Amino acid sequence: MSMYCTLSHRKIRGWGHLRLVEQHNARDIDTPSREDDAPMPIEQLAGDGDMVDRTRALLTAKDVPHKLRKNTVLAYEDVYGASPGYWEARYPDGWKNAPVEVLERDPLAVALMQHVKTKYGEKLVSVRLHLDEKSPHWHVVSVPLVTSLHKQRGRKRKDGVVPEPIMKTTLYASHVTERGGSGRRLEVEHDEWSEATKHLGLVRGARGSDLTKEEKRDRRLRDTQSSRQGEDRARVRKEERGRSDAAETLMVAAASDFARIVGQGTTDASAIV
Secondary structure (H helix, E strand, C coil), rough: CCEEEEEEEEEEEEEHHHHHHHHHHHHCCCCCCCCCCCCCCECCCCCCCHHHHHHHHHHHHHHCCCCCCCEEEEEEEEEEEHHHHHHHHCCCCHHHCHHHHHCCHHHHHHHHHHHHHHHHHHHHHEEEECCCCCEEEEEEEECCCCEEEECCCCCCCCCCCCCCCEEEEEEECCCCCCCCCCCCCCHHHHHHHHHHHHCCCCEECCCCCCCCCHHHHHHHHHHHHHHHHHHHHHHHHHHHHHHHHHHHHHHHHHHHHHHHHHCCCCCCCHHHH
């Protein structure tokens, strides 16, 4: 049986979305694909707070504003793992019967931590092991920070001297070293993950760019775990949109009430509040 390394990813846009991803990964909200009586997710990255706290601390340390433009990519989430064949070969009696401590020290777990720490360094904010679905896998969240030279803003000096550019760190998801810029960047990262796990006998599956539409559809239908994860991601996005719309409606209603009270000449502070 072939053993494959697996990888998928998505963009996290804004603080609200990041909070929902944290709640989902920590199982603080209902997750239909979760198996009953399974171990809770395990954070593998040492540090204080959850991924939201760590992201805020990282931006503060890099002097990056916390206020974001609409649809700004705040972070990336990668889901690393291996096909069921790997776990069946490693644990003939079933990986679910193995102690959690053993799974945390599995060679794939060691390779994963070495890979993401080397790849993301200080931009890494969470590595969470999930043991409550079809196969063990890791949710890896990183922040796309890029440090580069930036021109200084302002009016042109009267003496004609152009201010020297300054080094500045920004959120830049489309940088060539990140996911954007190349439509096949994920394929490159899958190649890197395959290279990091080849000593375990894992191989890379067929590249998506080489598949026909029918083959892509068959792959989605065949991989039930990916289908469940896709459903979960769609549900999380729907919940995020619902909460965002509700907050916006509340703010509009509050502004309307305030304008009405002021227009009536009400001076009672409690009424305005």
